[in-house]
Amino acid sequence: MNAPIPRAELAASTMNWERGTSRIPFAVYNDPALHKQELQRFFYERHWCYVGLEAEIPKPGDYKRTEIGERSVILVRALDGAIHVVENACAHRGVAFCRARHGNAQAFVCPYHQWNYALDGRLRGVPMRHGVKRDGVVQGGMPADFNFADHGLTRLKVAVRGGVVFASFDHDVEAFEDFVGPAVLRYFDRLFDGRQLKILGYNRQRIPGNWKLMQENIKDPYHPGLLHTWFVTFGLWRADNRARMVMDGHHRHAAMISTRGNAGAVSEVSRVSSFKQAMNLHDPRFLDIVPEAWWNGPTAVMTTLFPSVILQQQVNSVSTRQxxxxxxxxxxxxxxxxxxxxxxxxxxxxxxxxxxxFGPAGFVSADDGEVIEFSQETFEAKPAHRTLAELGGDEVADTDHMVTETLIRGMYRYWREVMAR
Amino acid sequence: MSAAIGFEDWQALIQLYADYAGTVDAGHWEQWPEFFTDDCVYRVQPRENHERGFPLATLSFESKGMLKDRAYGIRETLFHDPYYQRHVVGLPRLLRADEGRYEVEANYAVFRTKLSQLTTVYNVGRSLDVVVRMPAGLKFARREFIYDSEMIPNSMIYPL
Structure with a gap:
């Protein structure tokens, strides 16, 4: 296990919190030592992290390589159909042996010395374990007490719910349902209600900003109707929509729930004159929205599961964002x-x-990556300063509107609790 | 190359590719849709999705109108860090020639230069195209950019 990082390294002098968590020190986004500690405490201990969808590995032997934090892991369906997640690191020399991003295998074999593992991570074969005989004499070999059971791949704890797979390096982690908590689990189950999922494809983007900023972006109902003209103009997300902000008991996860309201006149809502009152689409099929029974009302639910994933329903578009x-x-x-x-x-x-x-080129998502990049630029240049998240005051509580930054404050309340342990 | 093409059409085809790159690299977004037929298909798709048969594309437009909507978005609604694009396009490889209809593949590399920053390789891949002869000259009925650069450096604002 990783040794704990001394608290002294946490740039405590610059970590000056004011007014609860409504003023977030730039230093939380900047410090390499702090980042290592975050990886340990949020990605490798006590948390469930997203690894993929069952539909990505439908057949026995199917696997997918992905990451938890900065560690490479393999999501695999064993020959008996059971789902496993193992670390992509050979027990012998640490080689991240799996290079294909997806595939089908009967076993995992590290190319370096041909160590052979079952799909559930158990070590099955070590070449020259019993040495090599020459002139009637056995030379070398592993020690007599070498125990296969002690040298498998690192096996992660796995939770599957509604076709979504989560894993944890921490086998003492609480049950997935307790981790998410009932208030947010309700919205998880709304999207993943047991129907078989069908993969439509992937988009990948590298965003030059601290990872927490993406959690914050989807805990921030303030910006969509301001940064994203499309959301306002077509009524998809605007400040006067019926909305609820819901958190789990620890304030780490959240659901932003909104129901589409008026499309059309916008200035009385945003009070921003730059919006395109008269924006019309040449091809309205971009917004050929057809309500689905499973929505049960809300037209958009954006769920953040801390630390690793965002679950998107925006009208008929659904995705996971890892x-x-x-x-x-x-x-x-x-x-x-x-x-x-x-x-x-x-x-x-x-x-x-x-x-x-949506996605890296999306009409309402491409600019999220852009603003995250520009925030990070400032954080790096001015580490002693802080952001301000005081829309709706400085308290942390569920709301029945979206004119609030309470979810961001809640996330940092949790962050501080965990980092102070 | 099994396909056959007359010299005039070949010359027009080369000119089309050169003009397209020139227009996009100049940032003339309003002119960009004019390279296409009304019911064109324009897609920018990661190679991963293409090869695995997944239909999702990073940009997926099905009409000239959608291209006009994108051009409007670039100018008016998508907040972004401005950048220059520079296409370097290989010679078109003619896959199939019918009367007034050509299936063409071309390798490309697009470099990105943000203002006051160093130039980087932004996106490389190949285009799979269908070019048709219209009264106004050759137009793209289909342009699919299948990109190797599956990890997009933050965002993709402008069309390739």
């Missing part, structure tokens, strides 16, 4: 768009068309 940190100043953002097995061809086409709004 956060993979790489140092304190970058993260990879992996989008998996999907549909459901009972989708008609028209619904599939609709989901794909609406996907033009």
């Amino acid at each position: 956060i993979v940190p790489d140092g304190h100043g970058h993260f990879d953002f992996v989008w998996t768009h999907f549909g459901f097995e009972d989708d008609t061809p028209e619904m599939t086409r609709r989901r794909l068309r609406q996907a033009n709004l």
Whole structure:
């Protein structure tokens, strides 16, 4: 296990919190030592991290390589159909042996010395274990007490719910359902209600900003109607929509729930004159929205599961967005768009068309990566300063509107609790 | 190359590719849709999705109108760090020639230069195209950029 990082390294002098967690020190985004500690405490201990969808590995032997924090892991369906997650690191010399991003295998074999593992990570074969005989004499070999059971791949604890797979390096982690908590689990189950999922494809982007900024972006209902003109103009997300902000008991996860309201006049809501009152689409099929029964009302639910994933329903477009940190100043953002097995061809086409709004080029998502990059630029240049998240005051509580930054404050309340342990 | 093409059409095809790159690299977004037919398909898709048969594309447009909507978005609604693009496009490889209809593949590299920053390789891959002869000259009925650079450096604002 990683040795704990001394608290003294946490740049405590610059970590000056004011007014609870409504003023966030730039230093939380900047410090490599702090980042290592975050990886340990949020990604490798006590938390469940997203690794993929069952539909990505439908057949026995199917596997997918992905990451938890900065560690490479393999999501695999064993020959008996059971799902396992193992670390992509040979027990012998640490080689991250699996290089394909996906595939089908009967076993995992490290090329360096041909150590052979079952798909559940158990060590099965070590060449020259019993030495090599020459002139009647056995030479070398592993020690007599070498025990295969002690030298498998690191096996992670696995939770599967509604076709979504989470894993944890920490076998003492609480049950997945307790980790998410009932208030947010309700919205998880709304999207992943047991229907078979159908993978539509991937988008990948590398965002030059601290990974927490993406969690904050989807805990920030203030910006969509301001940064994203499309959301306001077409009524998809605007400050006067019916909305609720819901957190789990620890304030680490959240759901932003909104129901589409008026499309049209915008200035009385945003009070921003730059919006395009008269914006009309040349091809309205981008927004050929058809309500689905499973929505049960809300037209958009954006769920953040801390630390690793965002679950998106924006009208007919649904996706998971995985956060993979790489140092304190970058993260990879992996989008998996999907549909459901009972989708008609028209619904599939609709989901794909609406996907033009989301992803690295999306009409309402491309600029999220841009603003995160520009925030990080300032954090690096001015580490003693802080951000301000005081819309709606400085308290942390669920709300029945979206004119608040309470979810960000809640996330940092949790962050501080965990980092102070 | 099994396909056959007359010299005039070949010359027009080369000119089309050169003009397209020139227009996009100049940032003339309003002119960009004019390279396409009304019911064109324009897609920018990671190679991963293409090879695995996944339909999702990073940009997926099905009409000239959608291209106009994108051009409007670039100018008016998408907040972004401005950048220059520079296409370097290989010679078109003719895959199939029918009367007034050509299937073409071309390798490309796009460099990105943000203002006051160093130039980087932004996106490389190949385009899979269908070019048709229209009264106004050759137009793209289909342009699919299949990109090797699956990890997009933050965002993709402008069309390739």
